[in-house]
Amino acid sequence: MILTAIFAMGLYLAVLVLVVGTAFRVVHYVRIPVPLVIPTTPAPITRTGVVVRLLREVVFFESLFKGSKWTWLFGWVFHFAMLMVLLEHLRYVSEPVWLWIVAIQWIGLYAGIAMCLGLVGLAVRRVVVDRIRYISAPSDHLMLLLLVGIGASGVGMKVFWHTDIVALKAFVIGLIRFDWQPLPGDPALLVHLSLVIVLMLIFPFSKLLHAPG
Structure with a gap:
C-alpha cells in the first residue's frame, strides 16, 4: 500500500503542476504585448484561409516540411504516433470503454514503436547535423x-514484461474517484509511471511547452 500511496500522490502532484503550470505559461504568453505584426507571405486574407492554413500547420507541419524533409518526417511520425498512443491509453480512464477506443487498441504497439523511431531520428539529428548540434542544450x-x-518502457510492457492491466485500470479509476486501489508492482510499470510523472512535472517549464501553441 505504501507503493500505491507514493505513486498516487506523485501522480496527483504531477497533474496539478501540469495543469496549473501550463495554464499559467499560456496566459503569460497571451498577455505579452506584440509591438510589431510581422506577416508571413503569402498570407491568407480571409478567415477561412487563416483556418485552413492553421490546420495545415497543426496537422501536417507544412512549414517544417518546406524547411527540412528529414526533420519533418521524424517529427510528424513522433507526434502522430504519440497521439495514437494517448488515445489508446484512454481505455484506462473510461468505464465502460468507448467503442472507438476498443477499435484502435491494435494500433497501440505499432504506434509505440513508431513513436520511439521518430524520437531516435530526432535525437540522431541533434548529434549529426552540425548547426543543430551547435544550438542543442543538454536539456534537449x-x-x-x-x-x-517512456515509449520504450511502454513497448516493453506490450511485448516482454506484461503487467496486470485490469489492476492497473482499477488503480487509475481509483485515483479519479479518490478510492485508491493497489498498484501492480511490476518493475517495468513502475519505471514507466515514474518517467511519466517526471515528464508531467517538467513539461510546463521546458521547450515541450510548444505543444499548446
Missing part, C-alpha cells in the same frame, strides 16, 4: 531520452 538531449524511455 535529456528531454528526448526521457520521451524515448
